[in-house]
Amino acid sequence: MTMKDLVLNGFNKFTITGNSRRKVVFNMSEFQVAYIPVGVPTFHIESAQAEFEKSKELISGLTAHGVYPEKMLLSIEDLCAYLDTINPSLIILQNITFANSAYPSEVLKRFSCPVLLWTLREPVIDGGRLRLNSLTGAYSAGNSLMSFRDGNFEYIFGGTDEQKVISKINATIQAAKLKTELGSLKLASVGHTPQGFGFGRALDIDMLKVFGVTLESIEARELINKAIGFTDEECESFLQETKEHTVGLDATPEKNRKDFARLYKAYKDYVTENKIGALSSRCWPDFFTAFGTPVCTVLAMLNDLGIPASCEADAYGALSMYMGTQLTGAPVFFGDPVSLDEEENTITFWHCGTAACSLANPDTGAQVGVHPNRKLGPTMEFGCKPCEKVTVFRIGRKADGAFRFFLLSGEALDKPKQFSGTSIVVKTEAPSDEIVCRSVKEGWEPHFIVIYGDVKEQLEVLAHMLGIEVCKY
Incomplete structure (x- = not known):
């Protein structure tokens, strides 16, 4: 199964115009998926940057309603500046590297929309440096999410080329779209x-x-x-x-x-x-x-x-x-x-x-x-x-x-x-x-x-x- 097979880019819906019937693309102008990649600059930045680019490409292939920071959010100051610019219906919170609980807490105190926490797989295991340490960061984020949301969040572990990751992100986006649309039904x-x-x-x-x-x-x-x-x-x-x-x-x-x-x-x-x-x-x-x-x-x-x-x-x-x-x-x-x-x-x-x-x-x-x-x-x-x-x-x-x-x-x-x-x-x-x-x-x-x-x-x-x-x- 390819990524294209899993994608549902927007809802198709029939609309009524007089006595005619025609198929149109559903208007989801108020729906927004915010990609929030958090981390710290003390890990392997080249590896993190590569994952950042691949993640943006994956999400943009699954939805036309994504918003993305210009760079990885490697400080609380950068994170807050980005959060000031968004109004999300769904947050994809990714540990691009390890980040302590202050990062997810800053996100959660501002927004009440659904959250998908995404942990990246270590790109290389060779006995040398831990390049991302994304998984440890996920535990910090999960702990914050449990406190703020009583455990009501989605979670996926894996890389951008893994079908389970593509499927989970796609399903979460579609579910969040539907939740948003229910509010105007x-x-x-x-x-x-x-x-x-x-x-x-x-x-x-x-x-x-x-x-x-x-x-x-x-x-x-x-x-x-x-x-x-x-x-x-x-x-x-x-x-x-x-x-x-x-x-x-x-x-x-x-x-x-x-x-x-x-x-x-x-x-x-x-x-x-x-x-x-x-x-x-x-x-x-x-x-x-x-x-x-x-x-x-x-x-x-x-x-x-x-x-x-x-x-x-x-x-x-x-x-x-x-x-x-x-x-x-x-x-x-x-x-x-x-x-x-x-x-x-x-x-x-x-x-x-x-x-x-x-x-x-x-x-x-x-x-x-x-x-x-x-x-x-x-x-x-x-x-x-x-x-x-x-x-x-x-x-x-x-x-x-x-x-x-x-x-x-x-x-x-x-x-x-x-x-x-x-x-x-x-x-x-x-x-x-x-x-x-x-x-x-x-x-x-x-x-x-x-x-x-x-x-x-x-x-x-x-x-x-x-x-x-x-x-x-």
Whole structure:
């Protein structure tokens, strides 16, 4: 694996502009990664300078948001002068040589952002001079970090050409980016969770305190009432947009097609006007009984626009989707674990039909059908495309209310639709029956996210930054 394979230079995100959809680079102008190489001038400066140059090259290859000192910071005076010029979202604190605890303490008393402590390997072991003594300096820094941060920091040991170092630095940068972006996320809760689905219900104060996310609430009937008031002409472009991205929409009765387009416009207008970055939506029974057309395909279209949208009003499901989408720049799958195959070592995740059209297996395309229980459409009907590496993820809560992250690695197999609706079959690394047994006994919620890509390390680092427990399966 090369460094290029590990790099995610900025988040890719879809943005909504009128009725068009286009992919743009996400604006991270406020995000800053500060490289802080500290040391003293009494060690081998030529070796330290070489590591300084290589370190800057590595970090700049992983992010466009790095800031770097003009020279190594070999005195407290030089360190303070540099710290006066930065406003970091992430600090990469490196012992370029040994440095006592006064150096990290100066950094920590000024900034509260996440810290990655990086220790360099000795360049030469030949029985002669200790050239860097970076590792001893790391112990001084670690001691300060324990005092200031109660141990909440990341750490890596190794040189600039080591894959574990590249991977760790990259994952930490991506996690810090995501943590920064959570602070400006507005997540909408459209309606309430159905009875018995309270696990997805969120309190605005919890969202803000733990994740930095602003939670906005709106009643489902408000969007339904807006949808009812639109004319066919106002909604025609929304209908045409959906036809371009789906297969078989014309088989849906005309009234349901037009009502879907009205509902899609209502949701899309609401998202655009209120700068919503993700949403959870009530679905049944209201959209069947009060409106006569499901919201499933509306959510599918929003997911393809880069607005993660969960159904059954699962706010923490929507937040999980947002994290996966931001880390990969692509839609994620939201669904229930519904089937287990011990021989194949797989778990099937399924839901009624809200998956993004771009997740459909290219052999079938994003087919349109009807809801499996209510027999009303349009909903999405397909098996998802395969992927060699996926991450199954969920933001969950324990019985005492504490948050935790569910993390599981696997492969999405090339499988047809398993049940009416949308489905994805994940081959797991650990025995699938043990995963199911353990996760049921440990009380996990029934909605999970399947992310197209291996982002397990990034999410683990993010959890550490947020002070959240990680549960690996």
